[in-house]
Amino acid sequence: MKVAWAGSRETLELSDRMAKLVANDPVFEKFTRPMLGRKELFKNTLRKAAHGWKLIVDLRLTEEEAKWLRLYIDEPAYTDLHWGMFIPAIEGQGTEEQKKKWLPLAQKMKIIGCYAQTELGHGSNVQGLETTATFDPQADEFVIHSPTLTSSKWWPGGLGKASTHALVYARLIVGGEFHGVHGFIVQLRSLEDHSPLPGITVGDIGLKFGNGAYNTMDNGVLRFDHVRIPRNQMLMRVSQVTKEGKYMQSDVPRQLIYGTMVYVRQTIVVDASKALSRAVCIATRYSAVRRQFGSRNGGPETQVIDYKTQQSRLFPLLASAYAFRFVGEWLKWLYMDVKQRLEANDFSTLPEAHACTAGLKSLTTTATADGIEECRKLCGGHGYLVSSGLPELFAVYIPACTYEGDNVVLLLQVARFIVKTVSELGYKQPVGTTAYMGRVATLMQNNCAVRTAEDWLNPGAIVEAFEARAARMAVACGRQLAKFENPEEGFAELASDLVEASVAHCQLIVVSKFIEKLQQDIPGKGVKQSLEILCYVYALFLLHKHQGDFLAVGYLTPKQALLANDQLRTLYSKVRPNAIALVDSFNYTDHYLGSILGRYDGNVYPKLYEAAWEDPLNDSDVADGFHQYVQPILKQKLHSAKL
């Protein structure tokens, strides 16, 4: 199962090697992180980042190894943006000349870059960005300026303190005319003493959710006061400004940027499966350690994992972690496919691939954020302790629901695509994940044939149910929209119904890809059988949770929905004996999990007890402040006390 989770034996070995490298290195210790003040915390992150980079250089790690290393260091740092956004953006949007100049500097870390797009007043609406880049033909320079308070760059990671350079997105003005938003490489700080350059105001935006969490990152604020940069620092692969002040589009297709979005969102889906699986691993292990009620004749109490209420909340999340893992794997394939097609100037599958990744980003990150918090609750009171690892995991994960496209805004994009697909069915064959809509007539007509609980253990029956639900909801939205004279007004009015239809479509994709995965050869004794059970759990859990949809569109009868629920209960009993093995297969070190409740050896209570004494409040028997603020109360001398 470890191989199935990792994707291949090679990946398993490589990631295992990196995980142990990090876990055994005292520099990467993270237990004390939540206790540090902001400055100390940040300094410690700089140290870890430097040590990590030193390891990468000294051990001559491959790019793949370096990625795993950074993952297991498990601490957001400026390097994430340097490697994950700054460099890829130059690779994607720079000309050959620009790449030749900037990439070697960045790859050797002679400069440190960040990605400065979001502003105080603008996130989702990129076209609304207010920062300006005005071309001055006399000087052959751009003047970068922040005309309003809300135009201040706000949020970019690595910007506040670490970066020397930023890729700044600004509205291009040439000859008094606006030409949309473009990227510019701007130096922010001196390469000598790191002080901000003239005209640049830069700093950190302050504390974020959680104790350590994202506070290791210097998310920054940045303002420009007429800062000048050479013309050749505008990224010019797609559009150019000539020396003479002429704005031109190159013949490089603009669709390329959508290819990048497909890539970034695919990695977010893979990360979702990682984050959710960590939480599930902690909650599952602790549910086997923890006992409560049900003692008979003075014997031990029942392990909480044996309670059906625990199983019905935990096992669907376990199944979701696997489902997201496999849909992420498939998205990797999709990205490669899109990339090859783009290189061959075939843009036909791009809109579908774009909608699909947008939807899956939204679906998986929402489910993961909620799932982590649910896992915390499943650990009872102790889940609220930072040493459980779950509060930090939650706090560090939730931005994924907002960055790279707000999850609701993304679902509305998916809805637009679905509605369009439905409206064009008469003359355009839907492709990829929307292919099922080509069978809409059948899907509208045929209802579910399930007659017993066992009938639900049938991939065909399950896929058809999800297809029918998604298709019927899409068609219903189309019909509702048709009642409006102004389609945009209709779209706005029906937005929340459209979101529900998008969710139905995206859930179908995840269910189908899980089922497709199981049609492949999966080695290892009993591995495929275990995964089949999880696949059914995932699908039937969704079916039960959203039974309102399935019933409302008339595909299921109440009786059939009940049978699905009966089957689901049976499946939980089948997951139970393998539950621990299924989370051990994630192959996470105790260091990476960072949770006393989720310890591999199950030695929870002694370690919780030990850890408590590490809190600074326990440095002395009598707390700081007692003599000033408590003793006067006890001694009834508050009146004369100096507070």
Added chain:
Amino acid sequence: MKVAWAGSRETLELSDRMAKLVANDPVFEKFTRPMLGRKELFKNTLRKAAHGWKLIVDLRLTEEEAKWLRLYIDEPAYTDLHWGMFIPAIEGQGTEEQKKKWLPLAQKMKIIGCYAQTELGHGSNVQGLETTATFDPQADEFVIHSPTLTSSKWWPGGLGKASTHALVYARLIVGGEFHGVHGFIVQLRSLEDHSPLPGITVGDIGLKFGNGAYNTMDNGVLRFDHVRIPRNQMLMRVSQVTKEGKYMQSDVPRQLIYGTMVYVRQTIVVDASKALSRAVCIATRYSAVRRQFGSRNGGPETQVIDYKTQQSRLFPLLASAYAFRFVGEWLKWLYMDVKQRLEANDFSTLPEAHACTAGLKSLTTTATADGIEECRKLCGGHGYLVSSGLPELFAVYIPACTYEGDNVVLLLQVARFIVKTVSELGYKQPVGTTAYMGRVATLMQNNCAVRTAEDWLNPGAIVEAFEARAARMAVACGRQLAKFENPEEGFAELASDLVEASVAHCQLIVVSKFIEKLQQDIPGKGVKQSLEILCYVYALFLLHKHQGDFLAVGYLTPKQALLANDQLRTLYSKVRPNAIALVDSFNYTDHYLGSILGRYDGNVYPKLYEAAWEDPLNDSDVADGFHQYVQPILKQKLHSAKL
């Protein structure tokens, strides 16, 4: 509307006075709280608690005023447990003699007490507590002891550092026989120098979720090594141990403790409406400030509150805040009613009142915890900043889902009561909130009569729909249970279905009480109309969210569910013009809200910008650690750097 929210003009004025007293006192400043290290943070809380107590004494505040004052100080402190648990427990479980001795000490704060029940290994299962209290007749003393690691007291607030005394729950052993769990007053620390007494190990359990949040509280760990206390420090109102070592039950009914639980849970419901309303106030105000997309001809963009997706997430939470407020008000009445009956030895309504408060505690706290996080997401990226106030509000609120009864465990208790009620229908008339089950035959038979969207604007139609759903789900559970030979096995197997039936029952209560409230006279122009709209929003939102239930039990047709959803969209448009007024009616000061996004004056962006510079990371242009850990990278001298 302010009066309607506050409950009365007197309460409004009183609470307003206390809110302003706190807001205008610099000692109660809370903006810097999340930046403090643990020790500083705790010391600051001690200071606030002392200052608050000084105000209470100096200004001779009434008990009611003192409660509001503590609420608006808005910082968990040891005093919460002293006043909220230690004193009430002595009042409820102590004999007259014990009350006479201990209450004056506690009320003057000559001693500080906490409530030490939960152990490292036992939370929900109180009967499983392991701490022992063994009677020694020779010495006329109890020996309090922690026989195992898991018997360590763990979590009690105020225990770690502040309390001098604890009310310790332990298994009573008299003459070698166990007599269940009882409460004992145990001194923990010297009243002279506050050092722990011999045999006592006491400390703080370490960091919890969030930056400031509950880390201002010294949740503690406590172990006893054969600590001796006089016999008269066992709380003996209900049971006694005589000098001779005889264990006896008094004639005081044990049901009294359920009366206390009704009280405590009622306050939790009221607190839920406060916490949710704070989050909703922040999100609503900021949704009116924030604009995104939809600019036409260069004009301003659309306020995000005008988007239907925003309304469909935000307005149901606004409605929920009001719904919980009114059901909390009703619970106050219920508690008074139960109390009067108990005093008259009438226990007939107690089981129903107990189930009802347990269920409402679960329902409102779960919805509030989820609702706060939803409000955070509704604020986009900026909701992730601590200065938005929402991360702290979430982190400090979520324990409510676990303490005083885990929310799922409570729903199972409700389920037991419902199933019992159904099974006894033949010979026992259901009372109070279960009275509707007396009409089960009709509710099983008659289906919904709604034919247009307008038909849903009918309190009768709505209540009947919720009654029919709850009754039919309860009956279905009963039938399923009957198939099991062993009822306990059936109950365990069907647990998650039983939980769903409980939720249906509890939602019915909230909806009914909201509707009952509207049948009263509510002064103020347009106030009642606004509340009516919110009431419909609350009910139809639930109906849409759980349409699976309504359809599965066959009460609604898909068409009728669709009509409800249509009506819901119309209602959102009616809430929109009043949304700001509806949150202003909570009458919260900016101090209490603690949120830059939720500022009353809407001056969000300049204040966010200002606040950023307060972060310690911005103390210097070049961050601590730069020279050690970043410059060597940039200068390509990492090899010789000392990391």
